[in-house]
Structure formats: structure tokens, C-alpha cells
Amino acid sequence: MSGAVGRKIVVVDDQQDLRLLIRLSLRTLGEVAQAASAETALALLQQQAPDLLILDVWLGEGMGGLELCRQIKADPRTRGVRVMLLSACGQQSDIAAGLAAGADDYMVKPFSPEALYEAAAGLLDK
Amino acid sequence: MNAHATPPVISPCPLPTDEEQRLQVLLDLNLLDTAPEERFDRITRLAARLFGVPSAMVSLIDAERQWFKSRVGMELPETPRTASFCAHAIRQDDVMVVRDACQDERFAHTPLVQGENPVRFYAGSPIAVGDGYRIGTLCIIDSVPRDFGPEERDLLRDLAGIVANEVAAIDLKLAAERQRRSEHAVRALLDHLPDGVLLLDDSGAIVSCNQAAERMFGNSCTALARQSAAAVIGVEPAPMVRHEGVVRRADGGLFAAEITIAAMTLDERQHLVVTVHDVAIARAERERLRAANERRHNYFRTASHELRTPMASILGFSELLLKRDFDAATGRELMDIIHRQATRLISLVNQMLDLARIDSGGSSQLHPITLDLRAVLVKMHGALEDPALAARVELHPGPALPKVFADPLRIEQALHNIVSNALAYSTPESKVEIDLRLDARDGQPGVLATVRDQGIGMTPEQRAQIYDAFWRGGALPDVAGNGLGMTIVREIVELHDGVIEIDSTPGGGTQVGLWLPAQGATPA
Numbered sequence: 001m002s003g004a005v006g007r008k009i010v011v012v013d014d015q016q017d018l019r020l021l022i023r024l025s026l027r028t029l030g031e032v033a034q035a036a037s038a039e040t041a042l043a044l045l046q047q048q049a050p051d052l053l054i055l056d057v058w059l060g061e062g063m064g065g066l067e068l069c070r071q072i073k074a075d076p077r078t079r080g081v082r083v084m085l086l087s088a089c090g091q092q093s094d095i096a097a098g099l100a101a102g103a104d105d106y107m108v109k110p111f112s113p114e115a116l117y118e119a120a121a122g123l124l125d126k
Numbered sequence: 127m128n129a130h131a132t133p134p135v136i137s138p139c140p141l142p143t144d145e146e147q148r149l150q151v152l153l154d155l156n157l158l159d160t161a162p163e164e165r166f167d168r169i170t171r172l173a174a175r176l177f178g179v180p181s182a183m184v185s186l187i188d189a190e191r192q193w194f195k196s197r198v199g200m201e202l203p204e205t206p207r208t209a210s211f212c213a214h215a216i217r218q219d220d221v222m223v224v225r226d227a228c229q230d231e232r233f234a235h236t237p238l239v240q241g242e243n244p245v246r247f248y249a250g251s252p253i254a255v256g257d258g259y260r261i262g263t264l265c266i267i268d269s270v271p272r273d274f275g276p277e278e279r280d281l282l283r284d285l286a287g288i289v290a291n292e293v294a295a296i297d298l299k300l301a302a303e304r305q306r307r308s309e310h311a312v313r314a315l316l317d318h319l320p321d322g323v324l325l326l327d328d329s330g331a332i333v334s335c336n337q338a339a340e341r342m343f344g345n346s347c348t349a350l351a352r353q354s355a356a357a358v359i360g361v362e363p364a365p366m367v368r369h370e371g372v373v374r375r376a377d378g379g380l381f382a383a384e385i386t387i388a389a390m391t392l393d394e395r396q397h398l399v400v401t402v403h404d405v406a407i408a409r410a411e412r413e414r415l416r417a418a419n420e421r422r423h424n425y426f427r428t429a430s431h432e433l434r435t436p437m438a439s440i441l442g443f444s445e446l447l448l449k450r451d452f453d454a455a456t457g458r459e460l461m462d463i464i465h466r467q468a469t470r471l472i473s474l475v476n477q478m479l480d481l482a483r484i485d486s487g488g489s490s491q492l493h494p495i496t497l498d499l500r501a502v503l504v505k506m507h508g509a510l511e512d513p514a515l516a517a518r519v520e521l522h523p524g525p526a527l528p529k530v531f532a533d534p535l536r537i538e539q540a541l542h543n544i545v546s547n548a549l550a551y552s553t554p555e556s557k558v559e560i561d562l563r564l565d566a567r568d569g570q571p572g573v574l575a576t577v578r579d580q581g582i583g584m585t586p587e588q589r590a591q592i593y594d595a596f597w598r599g600g601a602l603p604d605v606a607g608n609g610l611g612m613t614i615v616r617e618i619v620e621l622h623d624g625v626i627e628i629d630s631t632p633g634g635g636t637q638v639g640l641w642l643p644a645q646g647a648t649p650a
Contacts, residue, residue: 015435015439017439017443017463017466017467018435018438018439018442020463021438021439021442021443021446024446025442025446058431060598061588087431088430088431088432088434088435088438089427089430089431090430090434091427108434109434109435109437109438110434110437110438110440110441110442111438111441111442112441112442112445113442113445113446113449114445114449
């Protein structure tokens with residue numbers, strides 16, 4: 001946990017309550033910024049690429065999480081960002097689509113904050 | 127004493143070789159155990175008088191008995207087949223004569239010969255019907271031995287022939303009835319086929335067709351028969367496996383059809399049977415099923431997503447509260463979220479159940495009464511819990527309007543959902559106006575309730591999605607609701623044969639019209 005200093009995490013979810021939950025779950029891992037849409041997240045990423053992105057799949061009306069993930073992994077400047085998809089869509093086909101979009105991990109809502117912490121810590125240490 | 131010691135021997139009469147079919151023919155005639163009929167009785171009376179015998183019968187040989195369709199001088203309606211003279215007579219082609227039964231090994235010991243009024247003389251001529259099945263005899267008996275010469279045999283044979291003709295007449299009538307029923311069944315079968323069937327004669331003219339063909343071509347069979355078959359089916363009538371073509375209805379409309387033509391011989395003349403399969407109907411049905419399946423799949427996928435989202439907050443925050451220490455204010459904030467999300471979850475479950483009930487129950491779920499829409503509006507307005515929201519709603523009930531026949535709770539629910547959207551997607555200081563007026567749709571009188579807001583409005587794309595389950599207008603992030611409101615509105619309105627109309631421009635507000643037919647109005 002001492003290595004947490006300086007790590008940057010961005011949480012993208014259209015639900016305010018869930019952004020708070022994720023932030024509280026991961027706050028000892030590093031600095032947690034948040035975005036309510038894929039477009040806001042892209043703007044944040046262009047300022048400074050984080051170490052980890054916790055990304056919802058269904059983001060209301062704008063760009064979806066899968067598309068954002070594909071763009072991040074296609075862009076050499078952001079390719080190194082670890083992406084964990086965190087979605088209430090939990091079918092095998094949903095998970096397969098998420099990994100095909102380049103995500104490093106896929107977690108299904110509802111989730112245990114402790115399990116999310118462990119998975120995020122694992123990704124950051126890769 | 128010795129004579130009594132030996133039991134009388136009655137050798138059973140062997141069965142005719144065609145016994146099984148013979149019995150079936152007899153049963154099919156439906157003659158057994160029927161009332162006496164004059165057409166047979168006059169023949170037995172005539173026989174008794176002509177031959178000067180006390181008894182004459184029309185005897186039918188059933189499996190275990192002989193039964194008399196007509197009898198003169200015979201008390202018993204039937205006797206066992208084992209003791210029957212006639213059972214022997216039907217095994218012969220011609221008249222069987224027993225001059226003296228006491229002298230005949232076959233009958234000497236039978237009850238008829240040994241009984242109180244013994245039979246001594248018997249003559250019987252088989253009655254042959256159908257393909258020569260001998261179902262019984264015309265027979266005469268006497269209590270004294272007699273001679274029976276060739277002329278008498280001829281006479282008895284002729285009388286039996288008359289009996290056979292009478293039986294044949296019954297058979298003919300039955301056959302005609304069977305034919306009529308079978309034709310009726312074939313006609314019913316043809317008329318229940320989904321495909322059109324046309325019968326063409328050897329000149330290619332339409333002779334008859336089934337109901338499906340009349341429906342497809344929009345014309346009666348008689349009217350179709352006046353046209354050339356080629357003009358009706360759009361292809362030269364000749365045997366073919368399958369022709370895909372476009373067929374014209376009487377009203378000029380076209381439809382895609384698969385046409386099969388088969389040759390058939392009827393009354394020694396060549397006919398053609400044309401089968402017309404409306405491809406569009408089958409295609410539309412397949413498409414409808416596919417779309418319904420896809421809708422159901424999407425609904426469950428989205429429903430699962432929508433249920434899991436509040437669950438994520440409830441489970442996640444409660445786990446945090448259980449495992450970590452928070453200051454009192456933060457703890458309180460997290461519990462607020464849990465409570466809010468649990469409330470959202472239960473409201474979502476309730477709405478989903480509501481939608482499922484309306485969806486599966488159809489109009490049987492409705493409890494319609496004669497209804498004044500103004501009263502429903504006033505009640506809905508009064509039921510808005512938040513006084514600040516209620517104050518933003520202005521009712522313009524208009525003049526007296528026709529009543530509608532509708533379920534008051536469902537219509538209130540529909541209006542409430544529309545008004546809730548209007549309030550949620552507009553600014554807190556703006557008004558939502560509702561007016562009622564008389565308006566017709568497709569010539570049918572009805573009442574139109576219009577809900578108008580000055581809110582954010584919708585793009586055409588958003589407008590197209592408004593009835594999708596769980597879809598929410600997204601531009602205002604803090605709008606609560608679960609995206610089922612308008613789905614429920616549409617279900618309710620459609621169950622009432624009503625119309626829902628939406629007019630909206632981004633930034634220019636939204637206007638939703640809910641139209642219901644006036645009570646007693648019939649569709650135009």
C-alpha cells in the first residue's frame with residue numbers, strides 16, 4: 001500500500017452513487033478522479049493518462065464504455081492504461097465482448113468493494 | 127333310456143370363408159335390431175301365402191345369432207346361430223331345402239326340431255348384397271315334411287332377390303350419405319387450409335376454389351371463374367413444382383406468392399390443382415416472431431442490468447459500512463444512499479410487475495367503467511405527493527365532453543406517468559398544462575387529453591426510443607425514474623383502443639396527447 005502514492009485512477013460511471021462507492025473502495029490505492037461520461041473521461045485522459053481506468057459499459061446516451069476502451073487501447077499515448085470494465089451486464093457474451101474491446105479485466109455489478117480493491121491492486125502491480 | 131344316455135350331437139355349422147367381411151357388410155347396413163319395416167314384411171307375408179307355410183322370415187346371420195328383420199308365424203325375435211338352418215343356407219349359392227329335419231343329421235337334434243313346435247321342413251334362399259356377401263336368407267318353415275320342386279325354388283329365389291334389392295336400396299342411401307359427409311369433410315378441410323387452392327378443368331378454366339383463395343384474390347369463387355386462370359394466378363396454368371411470382375388482388379393490390387400446380391384426373395378428365403402460398407404472410411409472421419423474441423431478450427437483459435445497478439449500491443455501501451470505520455456524518459450519508467437505492471429497486475420491481483401484468487393479461491386485466499376524463503385528471507392532480515410539483519400543473523378541463531369507457535385506475539396511471547415526465551424534464555419554475563377537448567381519430571369521435579411542458583424536449587432519435595423499456599431521456603443527470611413509465615402508458619392506451627401522440631423539439635418542450643374513443647363510438 002506504500003506504493004500507492006502517485007498512482008492515478010479514473011472512475012467512469014453515469015451513476016453518482018456508484019462513482020462514490022468505487023472511489024471509497026479504491027481510495028487507499030491512489031488518487032481517484034471521476035467522470036460521468038465517456039466524453040469527460042477522454043478529456044481527462046488527454047490531460048494525463050492514469051494508471052487504471054474503472055469503466056462502466058452502459059453510459060447513458062453518449063459514447064459507451066466498450067467504445068471508449070477500444071479508443072484508449074488503439075491510441076499509443078493511452079495504450080498503457082489498465083482498463084477494468086465494471087458493468088451490471090454479466091452474461092458470458094458481455095464479458096467476452098468487453099475483453100475483445102481490449103479490457104484487462106471485467107467485473108460484474110453488484111460487486112464486493114474488497115474484491116474490487118484486490119482486483120484493482122492486482123492490475124496496478126502488473 | 128339308452129337314447130337319453132347319449133347327448134344329442136349338434137355339429138356346429140362351419141363359417142363361410144368370407145365370414146369377417148360378410149359380418150362387416152351386415153353391420154354397416156345398420157339393419158340389426160331395427161324396427162319391422164313394411165317393405166320386408168310384405169315379402170314374408172307373400173311367401174307364407176304363396177307356399178302355404180305357417181312361417182316365413184327374413185333372417186340375418188349375426189356372429190352368434192340369427193335375427194329376424196321380418197317374421198310371419200315366428201314368435202322369437204332371434205335364435206342362436208348354432209341351431210340355425212339359415213347359417214347353413216348362407217354357405218350355399220342357391221336355395222337350400224330340408225325336406226324333413228328329423229331325417230337330416232345336421233338338424234335332427236337341434237332345439238328347433240326337438241322343441242314344442244318342431245320344425246320339420248325348411249327352405250331358404252340366400253340374400254346376397256354388395257359384392258355377393260350373403261348376409262342372411264329369406265326362408266320358410268313348416269311343421270310337417272314337404273317336397274319343394276324346381277318351380278317353388280325359382281319362386282323363393284326370386285322373392286329373396288326382391289329382399290336383396292330392398293337391402294341394396296338401404297345400402298345405396300347409406301353410401302350417398304357417407305359420400306355427402308365425406309365431401310363435406312373435404313370441403314371443410316380445404317376451407318381451413320391457410321393456402322389458396324384452385325381447381326382448373328382441362329380447358330384451364332377455374333372450376334372451384336377454397337376460402338383462402340377467395341380471401342387472397344379478394345374475389346368470390348364465381349367471380350374468379352369468369353376470369354382466365356392465367357390472369358388470376360399470373361402464370362400459364364401447367365404442372366410445375368414451384369413458381370415464385372407476384373399475384374394481383376381484385377383491388378389491384380399485389381402480393382408475393384409461391385404457386386404450385388399439379389395435374390389430377392377427375393371423372394376421366396385432366397384437371398389442374400393450383401396451390402397459392404402467400405409468402406408475405408409467412409414472412410411477416412416469421413419476422414414478428416423474431417422481433418418478439420429479440421424484444422423479450424433485450425427486455426430481460428436490460429431488466430437484469432437495471433436491477434443489478436441499485437443492488438450494487440446497496441451491497442457495496444453496506445459492505446463498506448460493515449468492514450470500515452466512518453465518521454458519523456459519512457456513515458449517515460452512505461445509509462441514505464442505501465435507503466434511496468432500495469426504494470428505487472422496489473419501485474422498479476413494482477413497475478416491472480405492473481408491466482408484466484398488463485402485457486400478459488391483455489384487456490382482461492382492465493376494469494372499464496363509464497368515465498369522465500375530467501374527474502380522472504382532477505384525481506391524478508390531487509394525488510401528486512409533492513405540493514411544489516402539484517403547484518406547477520395547470521388543468522384546463524374544457525367544456526362538458528363525451529364520456530369514455532375505460533379503467534379509471536389505469537388511465538390515471540397513464541396520465542400520472544406522462545405528467546411525471548413533463549415535470550421531471552422541465553425546469554422547476556416552469557408550468558405543465560393539461561387540457562381536454564373533443565377530437566376525432568379516423569372519423570371516430572373521442573376525447574383528447576394533452577399534456578404540454580416547456581422542458582428540454584427530445585430529438586427525433588430520442589423520440590423514437592421513448593417507448594423502449596428502461597430507456598431514459600439522458601440530458602438531465604438527476605432525473606429519477608426507471609424508464610418504464612412511457613412503456614406502461616403505451617400498453618394501457620393500446621388496450622383501450624386509444625392513441626398516444628408525441629410532439630417534441632429539443633429545447634422547445636414536449637406535448638403528449640392521450641386520445642380515447644368516446645363511449646359507444648364504433649370504429650369507422
